[in-house]
Amino acid sequence: MKSIRTILSTAFIAGLAIVIANVASFAASEFVGVWAVKDSKDRPFEITLSADGKATSTQEKAKEGTWKEESGVAVITWTTGWTTKIIKEGDHYIKTVYKKGVPLDGPPSNKSDAVKK
Structure with a gap:
């Protein structure tokens, strides 16, 4: 016993x-925090990455998701099936977006600067 x-x-x-x-x-x-980014029409919105792995967005199309850090990259999986990456390039960050079903090593559907607030 x-x-x-x-x-x-x-x-x-x-x-x-x-x-x-x-x-x-x-x-x-x-990556934890609020990120200012832009959509494909150059409209600003915010992505919030929480310490518990939750992701939220002020953009209408992708409001909720989860995220994890993989090899120094924040990979966000939205409930819509789309994926967003936030990547450090040199001294700044870039946001890339991939449509549902598109490989993450292919060309992104959208790309913008990502600035942590």
């Missing part, structure tokens, strides 16, 4: 450590 409690306690602590590490990786990300 004691060994079962020890195993369960160890598993719980290990699971908790993994959760804390994942949350900490979002919190430490340079």
Whole structure:
């Protein structure tokens, strides 16, 4: 009985450590915050990336989604199926957008500067 409690306690602590590490990786990300960007018609809107992995937008077409950092790039997956990337290029950031089903290593549908507020 004691060994079962020890195993369960160890598993719980290990699971908790993994959760804390994942949350900490979002919190430490340079991408967490509000980003000023523009759409394909040069109209400004904002993208907010939260420490918990949620993404929201003030743009009508893509209001909610999730995001994660992959190799120094914020990859946002919107509920519409579209994907947005925020990438650091030199001393500034760029937002690229990909239509649903388009490979993320192909040409983007839209590109603009991304400025963290």
